[in-house]
Amino acid sequence: MSTPADPEIKQQVQAFYDHVGWKRVGDCCYQNARYEDLRPVSQEYVHRCHLRVTRHITPSGKYLLDAGSGPIQYPEYLEYSKGYQYRVCADISHVALKEARERINDHGLFVVSDVANLPFKEDIFGGVVSLHTFHHLPRDEQVEAYAEIFRVMIPSNSAVIVNGWRESPLMRFFSPLIRIAVFILRIYRRATGRESYFEQDQHGSNSSGMTDEQQATFVHREDPSWLKQEIGSEMPLEIFVWRSVSTDFLRTLIHRKLGGRLVLRLLYWLEECAPRVLGLYGQYPLIVIRKA
Ligand SMILES: C[S@@+](CC[C@H](N)C(=O)[O-])C[C@H]1O[C@@H](n2cnc3c(N)ncnc32)[C@H](O)[C@@H]1O
Known part of the structure; x- marks a missing residue:
């Protein structure tokens, strides 16, 4: 897509998610699910990758921030805030938050806000997760978004950010x-x-x-050297694998009749053996930020 001027980007992304991304298609899912492989053959692998997030966040507390929550579209996402009193869903899309409210009711607090300029006090979130959201910000604002996440975290706790690399x-x-x-x-x-x-x-x-x-909106992805240099110099971060392969890989090369389930079990095992290597060279890193 062509790159609009910065102030227009957020409006464009917001309009996209309000009118397209979080529109339901059929009974099961949102338009946004076109970026995921929902076939049974990949289900176990995708499920286990989603759950990797829980290993790196503090398991319980009062508030968990879900920055760019969307509608909390996959059941695994509910696990992240299980030990928390409230899940604070922050998103620029009203439709996302309306859908999220239907899913978690009183467990949630819903705030229309920009992840690069969070309307929260510092040091209040026991845990922070942000999945597939930072890439909707221009590069400079991604730096601000990391700083904002770091600011609102309670010291001694951690945040998990999942995004794709520009190239794997x-x-x-x-x-x-x-x-x-x-x-x-x-x-x-x-x-x-x-x-x-x-x-x-x-x-x-x-x-x-x-x-x-x-069917798409503004996306800007970076590479590991940018992350280490721009963000790693400001706060301690570690890179693990969230999922090493893309949805295109799954949809085209993984098939039930070709032993797809077994291949994915092997892949998951490899990811568990070398989480840092595949975090750097695979498609989707899981970035952990700890506040001392
Ligand atoms: C790809 S969706 C991911 C949603 C959810 N985290 C998930 O993994 O299903 C990106 C979400 O980020 C939200 N978003 C995009 N830019 C944002 C910003 N600057 N501030 C807050 N939310 C934003 C969008 O409205 C959308 O709900």
């Missing part, structure tokens, strides 16, 4: 294979007349009737 060497290695698999899957699906909901047709729109451009 592991996914770059697999990209020719993914391209070949996309080609084969298209032929197979046309021949058999089966087309997945999220798959594009030849007119560049899918069954939701929207073009690719309409």
Whole structure:
């Protein structure tokens, strides 16, 4: 997408999530779920990756901040605030917060706010999580968002931020294979007349009737050296793996009939053996910030 002037970015992202991202499609999910692989074959792997977050946050306290909570769309997300009295959902999308309220009712406090300028006092959150949100901010504001998270955390506690890298060497290695698999899957699906909901047709729109451009919004990703230099110089951080492979990898290369479940168990095991290496070279890092 083209990059709009900075002040327009937030309005554009907010409008996107209010009108597109958090619109329900079918019975099961939101439009945003097109960025996840929801097939049964990947379910166990995706589920276990979601739960990695719980290892790094303080398990209980009064307030847990979910910065860019969205509607708390996956059941695993509920685990993060289980030991907390309140989950404070902060998001720029009204629709997200309305949906989140329906999900957690009195357990939640819902604040329309910008993660780069949080309307909270310092040192009040026992735990902080932020998943797939910082990438919607321009680079300078990502620095501010990290500083804000650090400011509102209670000392001795930790925050978990999950985001994607701009480029993952592991996914770059697999990209020719993914391209070949996309080609084969298209032929197979046309021949058999089966087309997945999220798959594009030849007119560049899918069954939701929207073009690719309409189905996406501003995203800016960085690489590990930027993170270490710009953020690591300001606060202590560690990088682990959240998930080493992209959704494209899962959808194209993982299939039940090809032993997909077993492959993903092996992959999960590898990630557990080398969480720091795959955190750096895989697609999605889990960034832990500790406040001394
Ligand atoms: C990709 S969704 C992720 C939602 C949720 N964390 C998840 O993993 O399902 C990104 C969310 O961040 C919110 N968001 C984007 N920019 C934001 C900002 N500057 N401040 C607060 N929320 C923001 C969007 O409204 C959206 O709900």
